[in-house]
Amino acid sequence: MQTVETHQVAVLDRPNGSEGHLPDFNSENYKDAYSRINAIVIEGEQEAHDNYVSIGTLIPDKSDELLKLARMELKHMRGFTACGKNLGVTADMKFAKEFFSPLHGNFQEALTAGKLTTCFLIQAILIEAFAISAYHVYIRVADPFAKKITEGVVKDEYLHLNYGQEWLKANLATCKEELIQANKVNLPLIRSMLDQVAKDASELSMDREELMEEFMIAYQDSLTEIGLDNREIARMALAAVV
Numbered sequence: 381m382q383t384v385e386t387h388q389v390a391v392l393d394r395p396n397g398s399e400g401h402l403p404d405f406n407s408e409n410y411k412d413a414y415s416r417i418n419a420i421v422i423e424g425e426q427e428a429h430d431n432y433v434s435i436g437t438l439i440p441d442k443s444d445e446l447l448k449l450a451r452m453e454l455k456h457m458r459g460f461t462a463c464g465k466n467l468g469v470t471a472d473m474k475f476a477k478e479f480f481s482p483l484h485g486n487f488q489e490a491l492t493a494g495k496l497t498t499c500f501l502i503q504a505i506l507i508e509a510f511a512i513s514a515y516h517v518y519i520r521v522a523d524p525f526a527k528k529i530t531e532g533v534v535k536d537e538y539l540h541l542n543y544g545q546e547w548l549k550a551n552l553a554t555c556k557e558e559l560i561q562a563n564k565v566n567l568p569l570i571r572s573m574l575d576q577v578a579k580d581a582s583e584l585s586m587d588r589e590e591l592m593e594e595f596m597i598a599y600q601d602s603l604t605e606i607g608l609d610n611r612e613i614a615r616m617a618l619a620a621v622v
């Protein structure tokens with residue numbers, strides 16, 4: 381009896397879950413939206429690779445560890461490229477480059493200025509939390525080939541989020557001010573990226589509210605792990621809504 385109830389709750393909890401709500405992977409609308417979403421994911425993995433290599437140049441004694449993370453990102457990129465090919469979709473890489481360009485620009489600026497905290501926040505917290513949330517939502521509605529690949533990828537992204545978290549936690553006393561300032565500038569970019577992608581995502585049966593909700597969970601959990609208190613987290617999260 382209890383099992384039945386639990387199952388019912390789980391189904392109600394996931395109105396867009398995989399039970400009977402999968403989109404038509406072969407429709408023109410799906411493929412058109414996929415050409416942009418797939419490109420964003422491929423570009424995101426490439427950016428992540430480049431960013432971890434760059435962060436390694438700021439902390440040479442950790443560069444080997446960061447290179448390992450970077451290599452994982454290239455593997456993810458190849459996986460998602462295969463997902464597009466599997467559906468017969470050509471990724472719109474020009475669109476994806478433009479999509480990432482504001483965040484890319486801010487990362488490069490921070491890198492040039494040697495602002496390690498800002499680099500970690502952008503890549504290891506914001507981008508990883510964004511990826512984790514999007515991949516979680518996607519897994520529920522992906523085609524079987526992409527689902528398997530994405531399930532493997534999301535596990536790695538937690539390792540990356542964790543890596544950034546641990547560094548920020550260990551250095552919180554000296555990096556808190558920069559962290560809060562960098563968040564104020566970059567969290568609104570994540571919000572606007574989400575807005576830009578919402579229409580294409582909904583074509584893939586990925587709900588905008590669900591994406592935002594998953595992102596805020598991953599992001600706020602991560603700030604808690606870093607050691608910020610509830611008030612600080614609430615203040616930081618507000619940057620997403622103003």
Ligand SMILES: [Fe+2]
Nearest residue numbers: 425428453456
């Ligand atoms: Fe990745």
Ligand SMILES: [Fe+2]
Nearest residue numbers: 428508537540
């Ligand atoms: Fe990652």
